[in-house]
Amino acid sequence: MTRTAVPVQSGPPAGAPVIRADDVCLVREGNVLLDSVSLTVRSGEHWALLGANGAGKSTLLGLLGALTHPTRGTVEVLGRTLGRVDLRELRTLLGHVDPRHPLRSPLTVGQVVLTGLTNSIEPLPRWTPGAEQRERADRLLKMMGMGEKTASRWPALSQGERGRTLIARALMPRPRLLLLDEPATGLDLAAREQLLDSLDALREEHPELATVLVTHHLEELPASTTHAMLLRGGRCMARGPADSVLTGELVSDCFGHPVRISRTEGRWTARARRAARR
Incomplete structure (x- = not known):
């Protein structure tokens, strides 16, 4: 990876x-x-x-x-x-990683990682991440071996891919x-x-x-x-x-x-x- x-x-x-x-x-x-x-x-x-x-x-x-x-x-x-x-x-x-993450919406991997900044399951209404925050999410996903999965939807991920996505999410607030x-x-x-x-x-x-x-x-x-x-x-x-x-x-x-x-x-x-x- x-x-x-x-x-x-x-x-x-x-x-x-x-x-x-x-x-x-x-x-x-x-x-x-x-x-x-x-x-x-x-x-x-x-x-x-x-x-x-x-x-x-x-x-x-x-x-x-x-x-x-x-x-x-x-x-x-x-x-x-x-x-x-x-x-x-x-x-x-x-940073808290729970593999039983209760997400139900078909968010993309990138969107899931960005929710680490708001400490929420779903993206907050009227909140838009900045370019630097998006760039950080991309870098974290690459570090976790998920760089090619940024646009993939959460329901389509394997359990292992979800786990690495959640670690990237937990690292977003540094x-x-x-x-x-x-x-x-x-x-x-x-x-x-x-x-x-x-x-x-x-x-x-x-x-x-x-x-x-x-x-x-x-x-x-x-x-x-x-x-x-x-x-x-x-x-x-x-x-x-x-x-x-x-x-x-x-x-x-x-x-x-x-x-x-x-x-x-x-x-x-x-x-x-x-x-x-x-």
């Missing part, structure tokens, strides 16, 4: 905190969804949130994305504390933080590899950008992943540098099933650990 580098919003120096969640709890209708979870993400770090269904991954990502407030604890995103800031305004400073909620959901092997290759290239070209990616599968982690958190039942089981967290022992405990973990050319693989035959 041909890519063109695109400048991302200038942010804090490398290593500066972008997210700080301290002893966060989230309770809904008597159900504890998150229980005393703490996390600090710094500029240039690329975190993976892993765990089984219902572990609290997407719930935590929603807090980090300023979609809701914690029941207890504090969350700071880009230096702003939830509960003391307009969430709608804060969300305009973030965010310092990119949140990805299971971006490889529903992708076949080739589409998944194209997506992960695009993420690796993006992170290499923009070392100041911080990312947090949610997934169930280690095979869906880009090689550029630097840190990981394992969640189970709304609690953090382990967090830290990826190589120290993504071990057979810790991942087995997290998912409640014995697995072996291997890493080849920067990518992780998990396999069930079978009992020896007699």
Whole structure:
């Protein structure tokens, strides 16, 4: 794929905190969804949130994305504390990628990317992007390997093409933080590899950008992943540098099933650990 580098919003120096969640709890209708979870993400770090269904991954990502407030604890995103800031305004400073993007209209790929500037699903009435904004959208699509699809309609795209389009959309406001909620959901092997290759290239070209990616599968982690958190039942089981967290022992405990973990050319693989035959 041909890519063109695109400048991302200038942010804090490398290593500066972008997210700080301290002893966060989230309770809904008597159900504890998150229980005393703490996390600090710094500029240039690329975190993976892993765990089984219902572990609290997407719930935590929603807090980090300023979609809701914690029941207890504090969350700071880009230096702003939830509960003391307009969430709608804060969300305009973030890049949030959800493969379940609820678009129903047959917008073109270019139009979808431009909605990242208005933080809306559909183009806003009476809003017209300028030439510089259109040029930026084109450059982002080229960077994501979608340069020849600008005029294609959303319903005609494959799931992988939609995923890369949504990443370009999320990058339009030049965010310092990119949140990805299971971006490889529903992708076949080739589409998944194209997506992960695009993420690796993006992170290499923009070392100041911080990312947090949610997934169930280690095979869906880009090689550029630097840190990981394992969640189970709304609690953090382990967090830290990826190589120290993504071990057979810790991942087995997290998912409640014995697995072996291997890493080849920067990518992780998990396999069930079978009992020896007699």
